[in-house]
Amino acid sequence: MKKLHVALIGNPNVGKTTLFNRLCGVNQKTGNYPGVTVDKKQGKFKHLTHSIEITDLPGFDSIYPKSIDEELVVKYLKNNSGKNLIDKVIFVADGTNIKKNLYLLSQVKDLGYDIVLAINLIDIAKRKGIQIDTNYLSQEFGIHVVQISARKGEGVDELKSALLLDSPESRADDLKYLRPENHAILKDFTEKNNLQNIYKSFLSITQENTLPEVNSKKWKSEEAILRYQFVRKVLDKAIYIDKSLATDLTSKLDSILMHKVGGYLIFLMVLLVIFQSVFSLAAYPMGWIESFFSLLHDTMQSGLAPGAFTSFITEGLIPGIEGVVIFVPQIVILFFFFALLDESGYMNRIIYLMDRVMQKVGMSGKSVVPLISSFACAVPAIMATRTIENKRERLITILVAPLLTCSARLPVYTILIGLLVPNHLLFGFVSVQALVLLGMYLLGVVTSALAAITFKYLIKNQYRSFFITEMPRYLLPSLKNVFFTIWENTKAFIWNAGKIIVAASIILYVLGTNGGEKFKNTEQYVQAKYPGLTQAELAPKISSYELEHSYLGMMGKSIEPAIIPLGYDWKVGIALISSIAAREVFVGTMSIIYSIDSEEDLSIMQKLEKETNSNTGKPTFNFATCISLLLFYAFSLQCMSTIAVTYKETKSLKWTSIQFMYMTGLAYLVSLIAYQILS
Amino acid sequence: MKLSECHTSFVGVIQEVLESDFDSKLMEYGLIPGANIRVINKAPFQGPVFVSIGSQKIAIRKEEASFITVK
Numbered sequence: 001m002k003k004l005h006v007a008l009i010g011n012p013n014v015g016k017t018t019l020f021n022r023l024c025g026v027n028q029k030t031g032n033y034p035g036v037t038v039d040k041k042q043g044k045f046k047h048l049t050h051s052i053e054i055t056d057l058p059g060f061d062s063i064y065p066k067s068i069d070e071e072l073v074v075k076y077l078k079n080n081s082g083k084n085l086i087d088k089v090i091f092v093a094d095g096t097n098i099k100k101n102l103y104l105l106s107q108v109k110d111l112g113y114d115i116v117l118a119i120n121l122i123d124i125a126k127r128k129g130i131q132i133d134t135n136y137l138s139q140e141f142g143i144h145v146v147q148i149s150a151r152k153g154e155g156v157d158e159l160k161s162a163l164l165l166d167s168p169e170s171r172a173d174d175l176k177y178l179r180p181e182n183h184a185i186l187k188d189f190t191e192k193n194n195l196q197n198i199y200k201s202f203l204s205i206t207q208e209n210t211l212p213e214v215n216s217k218k219w220k221s222e223e224a225i226l227r228y229q230f231v232r233k234v235l236d237k238a239i240y241i242d243k244s245l246a247t248d249l250t251s252k253l254d255s256i257l258m259h260k261v262g263g264y265l266i267f268l269m270v271l272l273v274i275f276q277s278v279f280s281l282a283a284y285p286m287g288w289i290e291s292f293f294s295l296l297h298d299t300m301q302s303g304l305a306p307g308a309f310t311s312f313i314t315e316g317l318i319p320g321i322e323g324v325v326i327f328v329p330q331i332v333i334l335f336f337f338f339a340l341l342d343e344s345g346y347m348n349r350i351i352y353l354m355d356r357v358m359q360k361v362g363m364s365g366k367s368v369v370p371l372i373s374s375f376a377c378a379v380p381a382i383m384a385t386r387t388i389e390n391k392r393e394r395l396i397t398i399l400v401a402p403l404l405t406c407s408a409r410l411p412v413y414t415i416l417i418g419l420l421v422p423n424h425l426l427f428g429f430v431s432v433q434a435l436v437l438l439g440m441y442l443l444g445v446v447t448s449a450l451a452a453i454t455f456k457y458l459i460k461n462q463y464r465s466f467f468i469t470e471m472p473r474y475l476l477p478s479l480k481n482v483f484f485t486i487w488e489n490t491k492a493f494i495w496n497a498g499k500i501i502v503a504a505s506i507i508l509y510v511l512g513t514n515g516g517e518k519f520k521n522t523e524q525y526v527q528a529k530y531p532g533l534t535q536a537e538l539a540p541k542i543s544s545y546e547l548e549h550s551y552l553g554m555m556g557k558s559i560e561p562a563i564i565p566l567g568y569d570w571k572v573g574i575a576l577i578s579s580i581a582a583r584e585v586f587v588g589t590m591s592i593i594y595s596i597d598s599e600e601d602l603s604i605m606q607k608l609e610k611e612t613n614s615n616t617g618k619p620t621f622n623f624a625t626c627i628s629l630l631l632f633y634a635f636s637l638q639c640m641s642t643i644a645v646t647y648k649e650t651k652s653l654k655w656t657s658i659q660f661m662y663m664t665g666l667a668y669l670v671s672l673i674a675y676q677i678l679s
Numbered sequence: 680m681k682l683s684e685c686h687t688s689f690v691g692v693i694q695e696v697l698e699s700d701f702d703s704k705l706m707e708y709g710l711i712p713g714a715n716i717r718v719i720n721k722a723p724f725q726g727p728v729f730v731s732i733g734s735q736k737i738a739i740r741k742e743e744a745s746f747i748t749v750k
Contacts, residue, residue, distance in 0.1 A: 062707050097735055100709060217698070224706030250736075251719075260723045352738045356726035359740075365727075466701050466743050467727060468708055471736040 001051045005085060006163060009073065009108065010092035011101055012059030013345075013472045015120040018481055019092055019150035020056040023160075047160040055086075061100075063107045063203065064220070067389035077111055078200060088163055089113045095125035095132065095147065096473060098239070102231045105141065109170075110177070110199035115143040116162045122147040123154065124475075129241055136238045142170025151478050176230045177223040178202065185214065250345075250473040257349050267350055271372065274337045278330050278376055278407075285329035293322040312509065320505030323582050324498040330376045330407055331493050332486055338369065338384075339485035343477030348469060355467055361449050362456025364388055364467060367397040371448075374404040375441075378642045379497045380489055382649050390465040396455045398649060399659050402642050403448040403635065405441045408583040412633050413440055415587055419608055420626040443634055451662070496648070497641035504581030504640050508552065512578070515550040522546045552578065566632065566668070567625035567675040571611075576638070583638045624678035628671040636667030682716070682728065683744035689718040697746040708737050710747055 010016050020028070024043025041056040057076060058069040065071035080086050091108060093101035098119065109115055119125075119132060134145040144162040148155035175183050175198070189211055190201040205211045206220045257263055297314050304310040341347045347369065355365030366388045374381035381401045388394040405413075417436045424432045518525060522545050526538060533541075547553050556574030563573055571590075579586040590608065611620040637643065637660050647656040685691075693714045696702050709732045710716075719736065720729040727738045 062704070064703060064707075066704065099733060100707075100735060103707060103709075217703075220703045221696075221698070221706060224703050225711055228706065228709065228711045254720065254729075258720050258722075258729065348738070352722055352727055352729060355738075355740065356722055356724045466704070467738075467740040468701075468704060468743060469738050470708070471729065471738055 001046070002049055004050050004052045004087050004163065006052055006054045006088045006090055007076075007086045008054055008056045008090050008092065009077070010059060011061055011094070011104060013470070014059070014092045014094040014101065015150045016056065016059060016092045017484065018478060019090075019118065019120065019148070019156075020054065021480060021484060022150050022153055022156055023054060045160075048164065050164055052160070052163065054090075060104075062104065063111075064207065068386065077108065077113075078203070080113075087114065089115045090118055090159070090163070091115050091143075092118050092120050092150075095119045095122045096128055096130065098132070099231060099235060100470070102137075102235065103227055106172075106176075106227055106231060107199075109141055109143065110174075110197075112197045112199070114167050115141070116159065117141070117143050117145045118155075118159050119145065119147045120150050123149040123152060124473075131240045133238045133240075137234065138168060139171050140234050140238070141172065143167055172230065172234075174198065177226050178219065179222060179226070182214075182219070185211075253474050254349070254471075257346065258352065263349070263353050267353060270341070270346075270350075274334070274372065275375065277333050277337070282329040282333050286326055289322070289326050289329070293318060293325075308513075311513065312506075315513075316506050316509030317502070319588065320502040320509075320581075321498075323501045323505060323585065324494060326584075327377055327407065327497075328490060328494070331380060331490055334373055334376045334380070335486045335489045336482065338373070339482040340477050342485070343475065343481055345472040345474045348471050351469065352471070359465075361452040362393065362396045362459075363452055364390060364393040364397075364465065367393060370397055370401055371404060374401040374406060377406050377408070377493070377497070378402040378404075378639065379645045380493050382642070382645045383489075383492060383496070385649065390461075392459050392461045393465060395459060395650065395655060396452050398646055399455055399655070399662075400448040400451045402637055402639065402659070402663065403444055403451060405444040405634070406583075406639075408639065409440075409633055411584045411587045412579075413437060413630065415590070415608070416621075416626050416630050416633075419621045420623065420630070440630065440634060447635065447666075451666075496645050500641045500644050501582050505585070508578050508581055508585075511555070512547055512550050512552040515546070515553070518549040519546060522549065547574065565675065566671045567622075567628045567679060569620060572620070572629070576632075579638050580640055582641070583633060586633070586638075622679075624675050627678055628675040631674050632667045632671040634667070635663055635670060637663040680749055681745045682718075682730070682747040682749050683741045685718045685728075685749060687718055687721055689749075691716055691749045694748045694750050697748070699746050701743065702746065705739070705743065705747065708739075709733065709735055710737075710739075716749060 008016055008020055020041065020043060024045055027045060028041060028043035043054050043056070045052055045054070057073045060070040060073040062070065063074055063077075065074045089108065091101075091105050093105065105115070105117060117137065119134070122132075125132070132147065134147060137143075138145045144165055144167060146155050146159045146162050148159055150156070175186070177199075178186060186198060186202055186205070189195075189205065190198050193201065193204075193210075195201040195204070202219070202223075205214055206216045206223070209216050257266055297318050300318065301310065301314045304313065338347075341350070350368055351365035353365070354368045358365055358367050367385070369387075370381040370384040373384055378401050381404075382398050385394050385397045385401075388397060414437075417433050417440075421432050421436060426432055426435070522542055526542050526545050530538065530541060552574055553570070555577050556572075557570040559573045559577070560568075560570040563569075563576070568576070575586045575589040578589045608621050609619070612618065643656060643660055646659055647653070650656060682693075693710060693712050693716055695712055696705055696710060714732050717731045718728060719731055721727075722729070722738075725741055727740045728744045729736070729738045731737075
């Protein structure tokens with residue numbers, strides 16, 4: 001069977017992914033391009049005599065790249081050599097708006113590729129009264145042209161067959177992008193440098209200034225004009241639009257959704273629906289996950305022989321994995337909404353509405369989506385910043401995203417707020433605790449805005465930030481694509497955050513279950529200290545004594561001098577250290593440490609209320625300490641996964657450390673001031 | 680007149696795209712001399728301008744729009 005390597009390319013939002021899924025089904029895998037964080041999707045299918053391998057490249061708008069994604073595709077296309085040689089290119093175009101696609105198509109064609117043009121969304125185009133003369137396009141460009149609807153699967157077999165055919169001759173001028181008086185210069189340069197492709201040598205002149213005597217900027221802008229003239233000339237003949245058929249639902253929707261006041265109100269409602277679902281809807285599956293893991297924990301504990309291994313499984317591994325899985329419902333729901341917004345075309349309207357506001361704080365309209373995700377978890381948020389072209393805007397978004405209240409902070413806040421204020425009702429219906437929680441959310445928003453403004457003045461802008469984006473028509477989202485988006489992002493989260501949370505939980509488990517001489521002889525020490533107690537009464541005292549004298553306990557004690565000014569003792573120190581794996585671990589650790597002085601079975605809240613600070617003798621969780629801890633958790637970067645994903649996305653140790661230091665520094669400083677004033 | 684100064688529902692033709700770092704980018708999006716242009720919407724607070732060029736709809740920031748002259 002003959003092999004054929006095909007690259008799938010096109011502008012963004014033309015249905016490339018839908019077509020890729022249609023062609024390969026489940027026969028696909030996602031990898032990474034070396035050195036960058038853009039996903040590389042490859043798939044396979046068989047057609048007649050050929051086995052066809054297909055690489056799905058990220059959508060791009062131009063041969064002159066302006067984002068990481070685009071740079072990658074352009075590099076890939078310009079250096080077509082080696083074992084991944086591309087035999088054919090499927091260029092996907094949007095049948096309802098083909099002009100811009102053909103512009104890019106003519107550039108790719110000039111790079112010397114053998115292309116099959118797949119005009120997608122043909123069903124919608126026909127409904128809009130658009131008719132396309134594929135024969136004419138085929139002759140002008142020297143390519144095969146197929147009309148398809150990737151959503152419905154129309155024309156896909158025809159497309160597969162077209163891949164196996166030889167391309168026709170092109171009728172168009174080879175050097176249509178250059179003024180005739182410059183032809184000789186370009187040809188000369190190409191021959192002298194022994195370049196194979198004349199357009200590549202043109203790009204070398206315009207992109208790298210390899211021919212200094214040429215005004216490369218002028219060549220570039222003339223290329224745009226000449227190419228557009230060419231494309232327009234072709235389109236005039238190849239496309240016929242029956243105006244009477246064109247229904248303009250998009251314009252009508254836009255006048256509502258982009259209204260000066262109404263547009264923002266609708267966006268606010270959309271946000272509310274998303275938040276409401278992320279928090280209340282996700283609570284059900286999160287409850288199931290919790291019960292499942294506690295069942296698993298109990299089964300393992302009673303089923304396996306007691307010992308170090310069992311304890312490692314039940315106390316180290318299972319809680320570690322649970323710490324990852326517990327976030328999956330929220331992330332699935334979040335990406336369900338994002339996929340809907342993106343697929344429907346509404347996302348670009350949000351970007352448009354929010355651009356000005358976000359620019360004021362050094363970010364872009366495109367930062368809105370990552371920042372919304374950050375309320376669930378900063379990890380997918382930071383991954384989602386890839387769509388922001390400008391490096392500074394992207395960096396600022398990454399740096400401030402973890403300041404927004406993620407869901408791992410919720411259990412911590414719940415406990416601390418419970419200790420801080422009684423659950424009174426204000427005016428008979430407003431819960432005081434809920435008000436404080438709302439205040440914490442607002443605090444996150446305000447701080448991230450202030451931090452963004454600060455970074456705006458500190459970070460120099462290497463590239464001029466500009467914003468130009470296409471507004472796609474509104475479309476009914478395809479369920480298949482929505483499903484794929486959810487799947488891809490959830491997988492990425494489990495992998496990126498998961499391995500770190502699990503690894504950190506295991507390390508903390510080992511540190512918490514090993515220690516020096518006192519740790520090893522815990523039982524004797526505890527029995528000597530409390531002579532009259534029964535075995536059952538001793539058990540909780542033993543576990544907390546063990547924790548105190550474990551390596552983890554020693555670490556907690558060693559940082560005590562640094563945290564006394566904040567109002568904490570070494571026990572809180574242990575909880576601070578162990579919650580580096582993930583913030584919500586704070587709650588579990590606290591409940592183990594504070595089992596020490598409880599005579600009867602108390603809830604964690606009651607235990608904490610009774611606790612006295614070993615340095616001051618006053619209740620540990622007084623007003624000042626609770627406020628100080630709340631502020632500490634609001635600002636500090638107590639999350640290994642975020643640190644790892646920031647490094648992965650910025651590829652910079654410098655910015656990863658800056659993020660960690662500014663957040664931790666801010667947390668320390670604010671908690672210190674708050675405690676010192678309040679105590 | 681600059682595109683950035685046009686009112687909503689302005690209809691006209693692009694006269695010139697002034698030289699800048701991003702002029703070729705603007706032209707790739709179809710903002711080239713001679714193209715028919717219509718201002719559909721303007722985002723509040725000096726936000727981006729939403730225009731249609733032929734069947735294509737794009738949004739650009741005011742700063743970029745000021746490099747485009749229209750008639």
